[in-house]
Amino acid sequence: MLEVRGVHTFYGQIEALKGVDISVEEGEIVTLIGSNGAGKTTLLMTICGNPRASRGQVLFEGEDITQVPTHHLVERGIAQSPEGRRIFSRMTVMENLQMGALRTGAAHFDKDLDMVFDLFPRLKERRDQRGGTLSGGEQQMLAIARALMSRPRLLLLDEPSLGLAPMVVRQIFDVIREINRSEGMTVFLVEQNAFHALKLAHRAYVMVNGRITLAGTGAELLANPEIRAAYLEGGH
Amino acid sequence: MLAYFLQQLINGLTLGSIYGLIAIGYTMVYGIIGMINFAHGEIFMIGAFVSVIAFLVLGALDITFIPLALLVVLLAAMVFTAAWGWTVERLAYRPLRGSFRLAPLISAIGMSIALQNFVQISQGARVKPIQPVIQGGVVLFTGDEGFTVVMSYLQIFIIILTVVLMAVFTWIITRTSLGRQQRACEQDRMMAGLVGVNVDRTISLTFVMGAVLAAVAGLMVTLQYGVVDFYIGFLAGMKAFTAAVLGGIGSLPGAMLGGILIGLIEAFWSAYFTIEYKDVAVFGVLVLVLIFRPTGLLGRPEVEKV
Numbered sequence: 001m002l003e004v005r006g007v008h009t010f011y012g013q014i015e016a017l018k019g020v021d022i023s024v025e026e027g028e029i030v031t032l033i034g035s036n037g038a039g040k041t042t043l044l045m046t047i048c049g050n051p052r053a054s055r056g057q058v059l060f061e062g063e064d065i066t067q068v069p070t071h072h073l074v075e076r077g078i079a080q081s082p083e084g085r086r087i088f089s090r091m092t093v094m095e096n097l098q099m100g101a102l103r104t105g106a107a108h109f110d111k112d113l114d115m116v117f118d119l120f121p122r123l124k125e126r127r128d129q130r131g132g133t134l135s136g137g138e139q140q141m142l143a144i145a146r147a148l149m150s151r152p153r154l155l156l157l158d159e160p161s162l163g164l165a166p167m168v169v170r171q172i173f174d175v176i177r178e179i180n181r182s183e184g185m186t187v188f189l190v191e192q193n194a195f196h197a198l199k200l201a202h203r204a205y206v207m208v209n210g211r212i213t214l215a216g217t218g219a220e221l222l223a224n225p226e227i228r229a230a231y232l233e234g235g236h
Numbered sequence: 237m238l239a240y241f242l243q244q245l246i247n248g249l250t251l252g253s254i255y256g257l258i259a260i261g262y263t264m265v266y267g268i269i270g271m272i273n274f275a276h277g278e279i280f281m282i283g284a285f286v287s288v289i290a291f292l293v294l295g296a297l298d299i300t301f302i303p304l305a306l307l308v309v310l311l312a313a314m315v316f317t318a319a320w321g322w323t324v325e326r327l328a329y330r331p332l333r334g335s336f337r338l339a340p341l342i343s344a345i346g347m348s349i350a351l352q353n354f355v356q357i358s359q360g361a362r363v364k365p366i367q368p369v370i371q372g373g374v375v376l377f378t379g380d381e382g383f384t385v386v387m388s389y390l391q392i393f394i395i396i397l398t399v400v401l402m403a404v405f406t407w408i409i410t411r412t413s414l415g416r417q418q419r420a421c422e423q424d425r426m427m428a429g430l431v432g433v434n435v436d437r438t439i440s441l442t443f444v445m446g447a448v449l450a451a452v453a454g455l456m457v458t459l460q461y462g463v464v465d466f467y468i469g470f471l472a473g474m475k476a477f478t479a480a481v482l483g484g485i486g487s488l489p490g491a492m493l494g495g496i497l498i499g500l501i502e503a504f505w506s507a508y509f510t511i512e513y514k515d516v517a518v519f520g521v522l523v524l525v526l527i528f529r530p531t532g533l534l535g536r537p538e539v540e541k542v
Contacts, residue, residue: 050429050430069434071430071433071434071435072432073430073432074430074431079431082426082427086424088419088424088427090423091416091419091420091423098416099416099433102416102417102433103432146431150432
């Protein structure tokens with residue numbers, strides 16, 4: 001469904017991605033783990049065309065989307081809950097969800113709204129509250145809900161667990177598993193919280209310094225001693 | 237005394253409506269791309285010129301039914317001025333997006349000078365008069381000393397039109413999808429792109445909306461004073477900018493409130509103190525606001541809880 005082929009991305013003079021290849025098949029949860037600054041967020045943003053890949057190709061459902069403007073991707077079925085959540089803080093929860101549904105038309109809106117309120121009942125309680133007044137966990141729920149409102153076929157999640165209490169993290173990961181199982185949603189998940197991410201994912205990639213260094217199933221990587229030493233020991 | 241005061245109040249509100257309409261253009265553009273569009277005063281001036289030309293054309297065509305003429309001129313001013321506003325953004329600001337912060341500001345000043353000179357050369361430097369279009373008024377009451385308070389039909393027209401436009405714009409910004417997209421761009425342009433907002437188009441539309449209101453203000457000034465020249469955009473633009481800062485730049489109700497306050501300050505200062513210093517009074521307010529309340533009356537502080 002998603003294929004990244006030999007992608008290089010620069011920030012000014014700095015080469016953040018140095019030839020990345022990954023693929024995500026329909027119905028999968030694929031995770032990308034790596035430490036801070038490895039280039040994980042850059043990869044997600046490059047998939048969305050901001051910044052653009054300077055070399056290589058991004059294919060979605062067989063079509064080359066490397067040069068497609070960012071704002072057209074949501075119509076094609078790609079939605080992202082980005083790093084730092086980036087909810088519209090001076091808009092209400094409801095308005096944030098309306099922004100998510102911007103390109104889907106009014107026909108599905110009520111049904112989709114019920115669906116995300118089922119997944120995140122807290123958002124329903126806070127529907128008229130401004131986004132900026134929500135707690136971190138609620139903001140993360142809102143960011144995912146906003147992405148779901150666009151009826152994506154591929155959901156990109158950038159560190160949904162960052163800065164959240166363990167209980168909230170579990171809740172959010174449960175929702176990701178749930179939408180993957182019941183809706184068949186394809187998920188590409190970027191995480192530093194490797195333990196939870198590897199347990200959830202069908203397949204996983206490890207990124208170090210802008211390169212993919214390891215790939216395998218979630219279970220394989222969980223059992224890999226190198227991974228355990230680098231990303232899992234100490235905490236979690 | 238009361239009669240005199242009331243008359244100044246009416247005059248001030250009328251003037252304030254005009255400043256407020258121009259100020260909205262400053263505040264909306266600042267809100268969405270964080271720059272002061274110093275060419276906005278010239279957009280207003282172009283609106284006034286289009287109005288004059290439209291009146292002359294209608295006069296030549298012998299269309300004398302006033303409501304129809306006003307409607308046609310209003311629409312013509314809006315359409316042509318909007319096209320100018322759109323073009324200015326396209327030519328002078330969009331290529332500089334993503335460049336350093338001062339670049340579009342300098343470009344705006346250049347655009348302002350260029351537009352002034354263009355109009356001066358193409359239309360001539362002399363003032364352009366038109367015949368009074370809306371005449372007469374209602375006597376509200378006569379004070380003790382025989383001073384009558386008059387509200388002219390033109391003043392009624394200006395205030396009602398302003399209220400209607402404000403209502404429409406508030407509705408657009410708070411209730412429609414376009415308004416949400418504008419606010420989304422204002423708060424987080426990158427995220428707006430990710431949810432499917434065409435950011436460039438939304439910014440263009442913001443310039444168009446600001447230009448439309450400036451065009452209406454241009455028409456009002458044409459009707460009110462009966463003369464226009466290529467230089468009217470400078471002072472009106474600076475005062476409207478002051479209004480936007482006073483109200484809190486970035487805030488739509490703030491721009492309107494600021495406009496009305498500036499109009500009232502100008503009217504009352506002219507009435508009770510020396511009329512020569514009315515501009516000093518207005519810009520004195522700008523200095524005081526910037527010193528004591530830089531976020532303006534309804535503006536929000538820059539730092540936000542994330």
